[in-house]
Amino acid sequence: MFTFIGDFECRTDAKGRIVFPSAFKRVLGDDDLRLVVRKDLFEPCLHIYPYSVWEEKLKDIRTRINSYNREHSRFLRHFFRGSAEVSLDGNGRFLIPKRLAEQIGMDREIVLLGVDQYIEVWNKELYEQGVMPGENLGDLAEKILGKSMPEEE
Numbered sequence: 001m002f003t004f005i006g007d008f009e010c011r012t013d014a015k016g017r018i019v020f021p022s023a024f025k026r027v028l029g030d031d032d033l034r035l036v037v038r039k040d041l042f043e044p045c046l047h048i049y050p051y052s053v054w055e056e057k058l059k060d061i062r063t064r065i066n067s068y069n070r071e072h073s074r075f076l077r078h079f080f081r082g083s084a085e086v087s088l089d090g091n092g093r094f095l096i097p098k099r100l101a102e103q104i105g106m107d108r109e110i111v112l113l114g115v116d117q118y119i120e121v122w123n124k125e126l127y128e129q130g131v132m133p134g135e136n137l138g139d140l141a142e143k144i145l146g147k148s149m150p151e152e153e
Contacts, residue, residue: 018110046121
């Protein structure tokens with residue numbers, strides 16, 4: 001089980017490589033250095049999954065897809081089109097394919113954000129624009145997670 005926590009400002013090097021934060025490397029351990037990067041379906045960011053988490057996601061998708069359904073086939077094609085496998089090199093760096101980097105307007109300065117079992121990759125400027133004020137996060141938490149207490153009689 002993986003749990004990625006924290007956000008880290010990073011800079012790409014001259015070749016576009018990103019140093020994987022040591023906190024995230026500790027979560028991966030030495031066994032799972034294969035990663036899958038894919039474009040988020042809703043936001044202008046990328047998701048990085050450890051390969052084993054990716055396999056679990058695919059298992060779930062496979063149970064919902066009918067390969068003889070045209071719409072399902074189209075979804076699957078585009079889902080995989082926005083994905084790529086990457087791995088960490090000996091120096092703990094990885095390279096996001098250019099086509100995926102362009103989809104999020106990736107610049108030299110980025111933010112890697114741990115979100116439970118995956119990591120989001122953001123253009124730093126877009127990330128900072130989208131930071132939710134605390135009171136809005138509280139309102140959203142109440143809406144999604146809050147339960148109304150039974151009224152006292």
